Amino acid sequence: QKEVEQNSGPLSVPEGAIASLNCTYSDRGSQSFFWYRQYSGKSPELIMSIYSNGDKEDGRFTAQLNKASQYVSLLIRDSQPSDSATYLCASQESGNEKLTFGTGTRLTIIP
């Protein structure tokens, strides 16, 4: 069974610091990975996608992928209170459009 695992948190980070969110996946056939942000009572919003090993940066966000270790992470630099949300990690197998979601990590940025 394909699984995506995340630490449920809550993860508390001081404002201005770096928040580090981690995710592991069990299916070696997974090729695409996504980070979604979900505010309470709202639907998920795509933050980052990553397909290749290494780092991908977009503004304050950096996604990191290590396929050998089956590990995906999201770094948020200069954390802001507005970053407080649940972050969902998702994987996608090549040729399969379905996403497998982790249970999410609740992040709280402390002013």
Added chain:
Amino acid sequence: GAVVSQHPSRVICKSGTSVKIECRSLDFQATTMFWYRQFPKQSLMLMATSNEGSKATYEQGVEKDKFLINHASLTLSTLTVTSAHPEDSSFYICSARPLMGGQNEQYFGPGTRLTVT
């Protein structure tokens, strides 16, 4: 770009009635849309994959006769919850994957909060 809308955003209905939820991709076409359900403090649960021009594919444990899905065009999918009961009360969210550009990303609609009384 990549905007997905849902209607209604919130609905309250009586037990035994049916409710239709619409999911539209506003600025892109999507042959595939997905329907999820999310209970409070839980993660997303995929209910079904909606395919334009063909029958939907339901996940294990999801009753296809209760949750009717119609993917009428490349920009519209509907989910009808038939004979709704209080246990169907949940947050229903659709997502769509753009047809063009080779993108794998899925974009979510704002969700529909269903309350069955």
